[in-house]
Structure formats: C-alpha cells, structure tokens
Amino acid sequence: MEAKNKLRMTKQRQVILEELRKVKTHPTADDMYQMLRRKMPKISLGTVYRNLEILSESGMIQKLDVGGTQKRFDADISIHSHVRCIDCGRVGDIDVKPHCNLEAEAQKMTDFEIFRHRLEFTGRCPLCQQMRKTTA
Amino acid sequence: MEAKNKLRMTKQRQVILEELRKVKTHPTADDMYQMLRRKMPKISLGTVYRNLEILSESGMIQKLDVGGTQKRFDADISIHSHVRCIDCGRVGDIDVKPHCNLEAEAQKMTDFEIFRHRLEFTGRCPLCQQMRKTTA
DNA sequence: TTTGGTGCAAAGGCTTTGCAGAAAG
C-alpha cells in the first residue's frame, strides 16, 4: 500500500510464490495458508495475506474476485477468464478471447474512461454435475 | 435462505424497493441504510440486509459483486454490465451486448457446464478524470 | 390468530494492522 520500497525476497515470499505456481486451483488466502504450513509450520496467516497482496500489487500474481466472500489468487497472469461452480465454489480457467474489443465497445457507451474488462462465468463443475446425476 | 415461504410486503420492504428503484448509483447496503433512515428513522441495518437479500433471491433486484469489499444492489434487472471507478469506487452502467455468444464460446473451452456470464469494466469516472487534470 | 418480519445487539467470517523481535541486503 505504501510507496515503492525495495522488496526483499524472503523465504516466506519465495515459498508462497512457488506454491501458488504449482497449483491451478485458484486458492483463497486461507487455502494457501493451509498448504504452506506443511512446508513452513511457523508461517502466519498475516504473512500470507501480506505477501499475496504485495505479489499481486507488483504484478507477479493476480488477485481474483470471482464472487463468494473470499478473494482468490492465481499465478497465471495471462489474460483469461474464470468459471465459478455455483455448487462447490471451485474455480476453473477459461481462455475465451472475445472476438470484439470489449473495452472499445464499452467506451462508446459511457463517459467513464475504460481501462480493462473482466469476464467471468457461472456454471457447474464436472464433479458437481456427476453428483447431481447420482443423487437425482 | 430457507424454503419458499410466503413473502409479506411490509412497509420496510416496500420502501427499500422503492428507494432502490429511484437511484442509479448501485448503492451498498449501508448506502441504502443511510438513504432509508431519512424516511424511516427506526429502520435497522439488519432489516436492510435481510430485505436486499430476499429481494435479490426472488429476482426483483440484483446483487452485484463488482469488486471492492461491499456488495452493491441494482433495481435494474435487465442484462447489462458495469464499470467501477478505480479511484472513488463509483459504479456505472454499460449496455454492451457482446456480438458473440459468450456462454457458447466458453462452453467449448471447459468441462464446466456454463450457465451465464458477467462482464465488468474498470475505469475512471468523469469526476475523477476532472480531479486528475486539476490536481496534476 | 398465525407466521413472517423488525429492531437491537451480539456474533461471525475474512482481512488488516500494531508491535517487538528477526532477517535480508
């Protein structure tokens, strides 16, 4: 949140980045905390939050707000969209590249200065689809 | 959250719906609370939250999750997108209708069953644009 | 009446922060 101080690559920050890069599950801060304590039992939840914030601010990861109450994190910083399962909350990647330039289209319709867009989908993940069939 | 009980149109619920329909500012629950206490000083914040939840579940309004920490509400239930000002948080409407069928496009790329999409923009509102010019 | 709703206040869930000691550069 403060000015551009020099960042240190601490052990914690390094492990957080590594772990996030290993998974494709878009974990929440607490998910990360649970994963991390296995390798680094003394790490604190506050440190996890602080570093995820710093890493996303510096553009090394992205913070996602895909609905639900918790933010999620993604080490894949390429432009892509997400789907969120309405049953279990799981989040998946989708790389739809809209054919039209959405920012340009939007700019025509508003007096806001448009910077970027975010496209997200709602759906049901394979596991929950399966569960529906067997339960119904 | 519970089964389909019969809803009563209480004075509070009615006023909440009316007030939301009057504005195009996408207020948060607390914004609504502040607006409402002028007409109904004894209304409680809990009642505002409960009713906004009930009204959005019953499809009479929509609950927005446009980033930021608070949810926002919109009495316009037509399909449209939103822009959020990165400086002040203000939210505006945009009615871009993407030319392609985004759900269908997305469905090709995933094993999730896609239901719907949400398209949101980030930008700067007219007031904040103005403020930048005068400050800079 | 019957049953859902309200106000109030307390509880909850997720995230941020103050602080003293630890560690990177």
Add this chain to the structure above:
DNA sequence: CTTTCTGCAAAGCCTTTGCACCAAA
C-alpha cells in the same frame, strides 16, 4: 547497520443471526 519482514494477537469491517416483540394476512 538499516530497513523490511515476520509471527502473534488484537482490531476492523461488512454481514449475518438470535431473540423478544410486532404486524401482515
């Protein structure tokens, strides 16, 4: 050394909830 970072715990913010009374239908 200097300055950032960490762990811990407390505080914060937004939202939900329990309860006793109130009010639609």
